[in-house]
Amino acid sequence: MAKRGSYAKGIERREQILDAALRVIADRGYRATSVSELAAAVGLSQTGILHYFGSKEELFIAVLRKRDELDAAAPRGRHPVEAFIDVMRKNAEVPGLVELFAYMSVEASNPEHPAHQFMLDRYRVLTELLAGALREMQDSGSLAPDIDVTSTATALAALADGLQVRWLLDPTIDMAAQIEQFWNQIASRTQA
Template sequence: MAKRGPYEKGEAKRREILEAALEIFAQEGYRGTSLRKVAARCNLSLPGLMHYFESKEDLLTQVLRARDDTARTRHPRLTGPDSYRAIVREGANTPGLVELFVSMSAAASDPGHPAHTHFGERYPAIRGEIVEYLRRRMEEGAVRSDITPERLAVVLVAVADGVQLQWLTDRSMDMEEPINDMMALLAPPSRKPADTAD
């Protein structure tokens, strides 16, 4: 028996829609892009597009999931400061997706919002990856160990998210500079900041 329901049918078309939305939002911005443009790219009407999602907010949440999945494919594991910076750098190249992320993360504080579950899963997963990375670096002596990796992971996520928020209102800001500063602060006092790079 064929599966039914908004998430089970038309998976290929859903993927096509999400890929189109990712590309269009990245190029033209989240706030400035009409979902009609995404629909047209996929040869659908707006009602046809929405047939594949429960609501506009659900579609936008799925775009964020696709963005995160794409980033995980390109960066399956934090290997050093350079890979952390690369992730931040990608944000600067896709401002529309940064806009979407910041807007949806604020809206996701509402337990009834479709993005609430996504962010509730996202942050523990990201912190877990960073904790694993920090433990490795602490064992190598490249990162200070007087603060637990769990606490440092919270700080690193806060810096990355805060930088994105500030960058949206001041595009002259270099999003990598605060990351470089954090990496320098994480270096043990006896080591030079440059030693933290791979």
């Protein structure tokens, strides 16, 4: 029984760390946030915080996973593309998390990086979700049948990533509006 209690406490503590990390990184940014600052935010030492994650990279991957979980928990019943646009709108409020995602995406291009598989899986799931929604639109006749849904889903994800990097350089860019405009151009190609 004691093991279960300590296991549950470990999971709870890990969630507290992730919640604090989301707040601190969103506010201060990835590069301006150290593991020791995150540890201090939850009353642990740097060694203590890494006990729950193993490494700095694993901690930051867990932060991105948690962010994705929170984004996926948005109100149900929305079209996946609309929910995707809403996430981009929300990203403008958390520049540090956008910075973390951009840095980790580049670092994860190295197959040896701990985030490599996470990023591959993330893009696979996102592409499947968006492509499935587009396929349903084609089946209902609200999207032109000649649109390649997988290619369009891939382009939407790539556009979002590129816009996030551009937005880090120039915060006057409205990421959500840009994706919405792209989406409206695709969606207007309905079956004749």
